[in-house]
Amino acid sequence: MPEARGVKRESVKVHAGELTGLTARDVELRQQQYGLNLLPVPRGLPIWRHVFAQLVHFFAVMLQMANAFACRSASIWPGKLGWFSNRYLVLAIACEAAILTGFLFIAPLAALLGQAPPNVGGFLVALLAVPAVLAADAIQKRYKRRVRQAE
Numbered sequence: 285m286p287e288a289r290g291v292k293r294e295s296v297k298v299h300a301g302e303l304t305g306l307t308a309r310d311v312e313l314r315q316q317q318y319g320l321n322l323l324p325v326p327r328g329l330p331i332w333r334h335v336f337a338q339l340v341h342f343f344a345v346m347l348q349m350a351n352a353f354a355c356r357s358a359s360i361w362p363g364k365l366g367w368f369s370n371r372y373l374v375l376a377i378a379c380e381a382a383i384l385t386g387f388l389f390i391a392p393l394a395a396l397l398g399q400a401p402p403n404v405g406g407f408l409v410a411l412l413a414v415p416a417v418l419a420a421d422a423i424q425k426r427y428k429r430r431v432r433q434a435e
Contacts, residue, residue, distance in 0.1 A: 329398070333396075333397065333398065342384065342388065342402050342406065342407075342410055343402075343406070343409065343410045343413065345380065345384050346410040346411070346413055346414055347413055347414075347417055348380075349377050349380060349381070349414065350413070350414040350415075350417035350418055351417060352373060352376070352377060353367070353373070353377075353418065354417060354418055354421035356370065356373070357425075358425075358428075359425055359428065359429060360425070361418075361421070361422045361425060362418065362421070363418075387399055388400070388401045388402075389401055
């Protein structure tokens with residue numbers, strides 16, 4: 285019979301040469317000595333914290349900002365429209381960026397929402413995602429324009 289580390293041979297039930305567990309007496313003694321072998325049930329987060337955690341996800345917010353510029357026209361690239369031609373959009377994106385910065389860098393607020401600033405790699409990926417969204421939008425708009433011209 286294999287020996288279990290730290291367990292006396294007489295404390296272990298043996299069935300057909302295999303270890304099957306502690307004897308009932310040893311279980312009772314250990315429960316008296318150490319208490320029941322129970323893990324605490326983790327409390328769930330309130331729904332409002334889940335909602336805020338989703339809203340402040342850095343990568344998603346960066347993509348939303350890029351998409352806001354891309355969706356201004358169904359056929360014209362945002363750079364051709366002028367990045368600052370819609371003052372309200374620029375103001376909204378500036379407010380969103382300020383709020384995101386607060387959610388991530390104001391320590392008590394970040395802790396309350398279960399957030400933290402992205403590491404350098406995450407920050408670079410999010411920043412590179414913005415031109416990727418704008419490039420995909422430009423390619424799609426160019427393709428649509430060529431299809432319409434060919435008809």
